[in-house]
Amino acid sequence: MPPAIFRKGKRSRRTLDAFQPGMTMIPLPVRSRLARLGAWSRGRFPFLTRTPELKHWIEWAARVGFGARGFVYLSVGVLTLLGVFDVAGEAVGTGGALAWLVMRPFGRVWLMLVILGLAAFVMWRLMQAVFDADNEGKDREGLMTRAGQFFSAAGYAAMAFGAVGLLLDKPENARVEGMTSSRETAETVMSLPWGNWLLAAGGLAILGIGIANVVRAWREDFTEHLACSESLCRKVAPLARWGYMARGLAYLPLGLIVVLAGLHARASEVTSLGAALEAVERQPAGPWALTAMATGLMAFGVFSFVEARWRRIRPPREVL
Numbered sequence: 001m002p003p004a005i006f007r008k009g010k011r012s013r014r015t016l017d018a019f020q021p022g023m024t025m026i027p028l029p030v031r032s033r034l035a036r037l038g039a040w041s042r043g044r045f046p047f048l049t050r051t052p053e054l055k056h057w058i059e060w061a062a063r064v065g066f067g068a069r070g071f072v073y074l075s076v077g078v079l080t081l082l083g084v085f086d087v088a089g090e091a092v093g094t095g096g097a098l099a100w101l102v103m104r105p106f107g108r109v110w111l112m113l114v115i116l117g118l119a120a121f122v123m124w125r126l127m128q129a130v131f132d133a134d135n136e137g138k139d140r141e142g143l144m145t146r147a148g149q150f151f152s153a154a155g156y157a158a159m160a161f162g163a164v165g166l167l168l169d170k171p172e173n174a175r176v177e178g179m180t181s182s183r184e185t186a187e188t189v190m191s192l193p194w195g196n197w198l199l200a201a202g203g204l205a206i207l208g209i210g211i212a213n214v215v216r217a218w219r220e221d222f223t224e225h226l227a228c229s230e231s232l233c234r235k236v237a238p239l240a241r242w243g244y245m246a247r248g249l250a251y252l253p254l255g256l257i258v259v260l261a262g263l264h265a266r267a268s269e270v271t272s273l274g275a276a277l278e279a280v281e282r283q284p285a286g287p288w289a290l291t292a293m294a295t296g297l298m299a300f301g302v303f304s305f306v307e308a309r310w311r312r313i314r315p316p317r318e319v320l
Helices: 028-044 046-050 054-084 094-102 107-130 140-168 174-190 195-219 230-264 273-281 286-310
Strands: none
Touching (some): 054 094, 094 107, 094 140, 107 140, 174 195, 230 273, 230 286, 273 286
């Protein structure tokens, strides 16, 4: 049994069997009919008896999703770091990294794989949020964690839809495309009643995401859900802390810019994550700060690969 199970704290007392009988949300008659349908299908089509169970498919999809997330953030970190040293253009955000990918040889194939991986990760995030796959509970802390997982699912879904748009219309300039898309979204929001306040609220939400990541970097036990040895857990935990800290700090300038755009009622001030990182680079000691952020985003990507391999995935009974 992994040593993380025995650590002190509220969630460390959970057992590997996170669910109790009777917790399913699917009515028993429906589950009985589905079970009979599955038995009939396996009897009629023998090859189905050799296919993995649904829980294994869900676990594999979740691991692919963690890997896709790692690939995106590792790419963002590497490209941003190369931009600091004027090796590969300018700093980019997640959209810019995907746009850079689609411009490479076989880029559309790679991007399609990333889209599928992100879709799998969205599926897992929704299972965490809706069905409490990690057994966070229904107390205040658990509901806040699950709410964060739901908004994370929404964010990665938006990233996946943006990547689909790149497949349909390959961009010539990722930075310009990202800023144009952000400003068009801001103009749409500002055309609504109280639109400038809605835009400012969106900026506050981005700031909240950034602050939440910074706080999580200090407070979270990132090895809690890892089924790895104690020595390996000690080695990878700093990657997670550094990565979440960098990701949180990267969102702060973007959130501030969006808040000011809403208060000034000027959608033209809205920018992309990559352009916000460039604004950081132009400040005193900016290249050093951006280098720290870039390496932190790379660390976050590497830790996502660690989660893809060693995270403890327990599909909820409600979907089995």
